[in-house]
Amino acid sequence: MSGTVQWGVREAGDLGAALAALSGRFHNRLSTAQAVREQHGHTTTWHDNMPPDAVVFAQSTEDVVDVVKICAEHRVPIIPFGTGTSLEGQVNAPYGGISIDLSQMDQVLDVHAEDLDCVVQPGVTRKRLNEELRATGLFFPIDPGADASIGGMVGTRASGTNAVRYGTMKDNVLALKAVMADGSVIHTGTRAKKSSAGYDLTRLLVGSEGTLGIVTEITLKLHGIPEAVAGGVCPFQTLEDACNAVIATIQSGIPVARIELLDDLQVRASNAYSKLELREVPTLFLEFHGTEAGVKEQSELFGEIAEDLGGGPFEWADDPDVRARLWQARHDAYFADLYLRPGVDGVATDVCVPISRLAECILATKADIDRLGLVAPIVGHVGDGNFHVSVMVDMDDKAEVARVESFMEALVERAIAMDGTCTGEHGVGHGKTKYLDAELGGAVDVMKTIKKALDPLNILNPGKIVRI
Known part of the structure; x- marks a missing residue:
């Protein structure tokens, strides 16, 4: 590539x-x-x-x-x-x-605990924000694997393991302050939880990757730290069964907070890197948030679904330290993957499909990996149909690079054919600009028109998302 x-x-x-x-x-x-x-x-x-x-x-x-x-x-x-x-x-x-x-620019400027919102500068990282919020009983739920800056998370419309319950950045940003291409400063909204006042410029800038304006303040929604949190891991005999358990859980309306898939190769990598002792089979990491009674009910309902699909036993992680270790292992998946094939580069990509097509898409992707002889673990925020593939590739081997390129093309084409997207959360940058026409058609021309209107000199992060 x-x-x-x-x-x-x-x-x-x-x-x-x-x-x-x-x-x-x-x-x-x-x-x-x-x-x-x-x-x-x-x-x-x-x-x-x-x-x-x-x-x-x-x-x-x-x-x-x-x-x-x-x-x-x-x-x-x-x-x-x-x-x-x-x-x-x-x-x-x-x-x-x-x-x-x-x-x-890393200051938490205001916390309005009574209104469940805060105002931060773009350099504040997600972990630091939650450390400062802890005493208020509130937290910010969006958690991409890296300790990203809030500004960067706005730019890429970031997501993470909590997205199935709390949404993505587009759902948790109330307003922005941004510097436009001519140096003017705008405010895109207020702290009100909803508004019908004009175009939704907040949503326009969230995910624009710095191509339309430079964000300098962000007003975020916050959420109460749940009364009870429970979770654990559930192994399955096959990848298909694990995917079908996810689909059944979401379609049943169980309000799971996190539901993450690790294929057998990813479990092997995470066991070695994070010192876990999981069975090396397709596995779901889960977490439930709510009241004690609600969490118990949700867990039991999921357990019934898993059992029907040959999964289990569901291994609880009641100790917060154990649970934190499991989720840290999930966030460290990319680094764990690098040890599967030392000395080569890791290339991470993602797609997202409607939840009903999840199993089909993942199984076809796994078949491509096996056919092409790639080392490529699958892991994903499967509760919303989003999954990632980390391909270990020797960049000095041109034949292997060509195989990886063909794999990436097929993965994206498959997702788009299933009415999905070329990227669920990584963003477009310059790496996926070539896929937008196939996914969005004439809407790309509208994007170009907006870009030209707001940045006529094409000085704001040129070459990203759309090519002018």
């Missing part, structure tokens, strides 16, 4: 003049060091490192405004950067330009 992306032509700006102006404004908060630039031009991906020409470390909305105005004046690209955990090259700089690092 590396080196295969074909970029459109973009009018060159006056980089020297922009750097001179930025240096005068930011002094020791601007870096052109090679190591810093490379750090900001690469993510957990198999795409080439594409470093920016310089990195500016912003500390306020005013800083972002100044960077945008200088770059707009000299037609130089701007690439927002949070923690660099994106998977489809969202922070790479194919045209060079200025990476604006928002990690120092």
Whole structure:
């Protein structure tokens, strides 16, 4: 995949003049060091490192405004950067330009516990936010595997293990403050839980990957820490049975908080890396939230479904430390996978399909993996039809790279044919732009029209999502 992306032509700006102006404004908060630039031009991906020409470390909305105005004046690209955990090259700089690092904008500005919301800067990470919220009895539920920044999670419309109950970022962002391509600052909403006032600009910016505006404040919905939490693991003899158990659980209306699938290879990897002792068969990780009575009822209902499909026994993890260890193992799945084949690269991808097609899609994907002789564990947030494949690939083996590319193409084509999507949560970046026409058709032209209207100079993260 590396080196295969074909970029459109973009009018060159006056980089020297922009750097001179930025240096005068930011002094020791601007870096052109090679190591810093490379750090900001690469993510957990198999795409080439594409470093920016310089990195500016912003500390306020005013800083972002100044960077945008200088770059707009000299037609130089701007690439927002949070923690660099994106998977489809969202922070790479194919045209060079200025990476604006928002990690120092890391304040929790307000917590309105009585209204179940808070206001944060984009550099706050999800783990730190929940640490600060703990004393209020509230938590923020969106949990992608990495300790991502909230700004980055907004940019990619992030999801995670809790999405089946609490939704994704689009469901948990009330309002944004954003700097637009001309340096103007807008507010996209209020703290009200609903509104019919005009276009939904909040939803437009959530998932836009920094191509329409740079987010500098986020108003988030919060949720009460549940009275009771219970969960555990449930093994199955076959992958099909595990998938069918997920489908039956969701279709039965059981309000499961988390339901994650690990195939047998992923269980083997997680056992070795996270020191677990699970049976190496397809396994579901589950968690239930609610009252003591509600959690007990939900667990029993799931147990009946699992038993009917030959699953079990359902092994409870009542101890919070044991449960935390299981979920940490789930979040560490990618790193565990790297040990399955030391010395090669891991390429993570995801698709999402309607829940009724989940088993069919996963089984066909597994068949492709076996046919092509790939080392590629499957793991996923299957409660909402989303699953991931981490392919271990030797980038120096051209034949193997070609097999992986064909596998990726088939995976996406299958998901789209099932009325699904090329990406459930990783986002588009530049890695999946080529699939949008097949998935969305004429809607891509509407996206381009919006991009041109809001960013006529094409300076905001150019080359991502849509190609102008």
